[in-house]
Amino acid sequence: MKPAFNPRNRLNFSGGPGVLPETVLHEVQEAVMEVPGVGLSILGISHRSDWFAAVVREAETNIRTLLDLPPDYHVLFLQGGATQQFAMVPMALPREGKAPPEYLDTGYWSAKSIAEAQRVAPLRVLWSGRESGYRRLPQDAELSYAQDAAYLHYVSNETVEGLQFSRVLGREDVTRVCDMSSDFLSRPCEAQRFSLIYAHAQKNIGPAGVTIVLVRDEIIRQAPAGLPSCLDFRAQAEAHSIHNTPPVFAIYVVLLVTRWLLREIGGLERMDQINRAKAASLYACLDASTGYYGGWAAREDRSLMNVAFTLPTPALQQEFLLHAARAGFSGLEGHRAIGGLRASIYNALTLEAVVELCGFMADFQHRHPC
């Protein structure tokens, strides 16, 4: 049973949940009825089975391999999305004897992380792009980190605005925490320089419903006691992510995606090359339009994952979406926070699909001059 790949999935530029690799979808389809070697539906297998323990182990090993992760990190598969991490991080990270943690406010999602963390305890906003409409990221000279901050938190890729850091921020002597939800496993990321990395799955690594956390053992050992177990990294680490029933299906899909990254793509350096080629094509298309397609992000901070742009008028934007849908493209609406359009070009979105979109955009501009 291997039906032809539905072509609309191939042209799905959704900001997330996003497209998954074709081979993964075929494997998932098979597993819904019968997991190879098990004989049961993936939806009906006990999370306490040896098979599922092996799934978690292999998914973890694959992530370690892809990121060259040192052994003193735990790899956790949790629930609740990045939003739950926004609260878990300030609850779990030690701050005694330290200055408040420092947060970067670089876009829609980092603003959300700050709002949630502020409900837990005080923090310092080190830099904010809010006033300037989140169109650029800070340069190093604009950031004066405190040496005694409890930790630094930032978002590596702002999904809504399409802004992405191409360097690691912060001081080596301050705990570094990063929300990599929308670029995790899209490129090498020097994971060993972070104390805690979290990423929900639904961009590059699986379906909505599982969040991956990489956390150094040292952090877990210092975490406060007495937290409810759903908020306690330690409880999850001790149980190898099976403290209570985990999202079995979503973790299985993550396993399949990590296998695809290792076996079909060949690792994160290669994935990064492909992603750079995709982004280069699309930004070249924007730049060649001489302002017809206006990029949201400052050129030097452009994301390789999310390309937010506008057309000359709202009416043309509507027209664009209409024609794009007819041509088989989907997911091109911009996020409601900033409007406009957005093409998300996550790992599983192919270069061919990006080229097809560029062709469509050039053609649309030609047929709809402003």
Place this chain on the structure above:
Amino acid sequence: MKPAFNPRNRLNFSGGPGVLPETVLHEVQEAVMEVPGVGLSILGISHRSDWFAAVVREAETNIRTLLDLPPDYHVLFLQGGATQQFAMVPMALPREGKAPPEYLDTGYWSAKSIAEAQRVAPLRVLWSGRESGYRRLPQDAELSYAQDAAYLHYVSNETVEGLQFSRVLGREDVTRVCDMSSDFLSRPCEAQRFSLIYAHAQKNIGPAGVTIVLVRDEIIRQAPAGLPSCLDFRAQAEAHSIHNTPPVFAIYVVLLVTRWLLREIGGLERMDQINRAKAASLYACLDASTGYYGGWAAREDRSLMNVAFTLPTPALQQEFLLHAARAGFSGLEGHRAIGGLRASIYNALTLEAVVELCGFMADFQHRHPC
């Protein structure tokens, strides 16, 4: 595309994640590649799409219809399993001016709920079956409820021990909270007598990764302010369960299961009849064995969902599991907390499968006398 149903799914007696209806698995399999009417994989559809909003609405409506739920209840689809509810309930429910909430300790899962709730605030254990090995449930005469308790919490069906209440407990003037994880939507439940009901999906209503909460608006309005949004029923209710990215796939499967309950089964009264017939067959098989198969639960508290039992010796239990696996049965190992064996006979497990198990058990006893 409708391949034959994998027979091993039909004989899956797992305690959870458990078997789902055959028609649902076929629909899920199709949706992995292409959701009818949408054209995209269920794993790549935005949670902000009109389509997904309609999925949540219909799933909610179906649950309201099945339970005859009054309009002043919210129906929420959350993450984190019952374990997260163990902590969310004591955080969210008002207790000012009240005596501590009362909890019933009737088995493995209610003991877990008590341990988590105690991390949040004091409570009173109204009755405990721990000393007697959780083999029976309390009778009304053993329960002296406080009139001013903040709320009463109990577990309607103890999954591990196979104990189930066949009545609603508590006082009408005290807020009633129930963990119905393992019998939700298996029978009518007088939902309107509860202020809050929660149930993870992976027994009767879907895959692991989504938890359903029914909560009266009055409770939500009194909830304390300032909770992180991942722990805040109000934030989820205001956003119709789409506060942040929900587990899209798991909610879609819940929708398909509720459709199956309404259209193929015909509602909860009919489901209850079928479940009673299944349980009657299996308990009759136990009783007819004259002690060879020893039931864990007291006769009057027997669960319609989980039948925990033992064989005369551990060696015979191992032999039983071996032969059962060869005959195509799976999921019959008892929970590690009490050992032995357990047949879980959730909604999607058919009467035919139960009859087949009974036949196997009678045959096994005949061939392996003690």
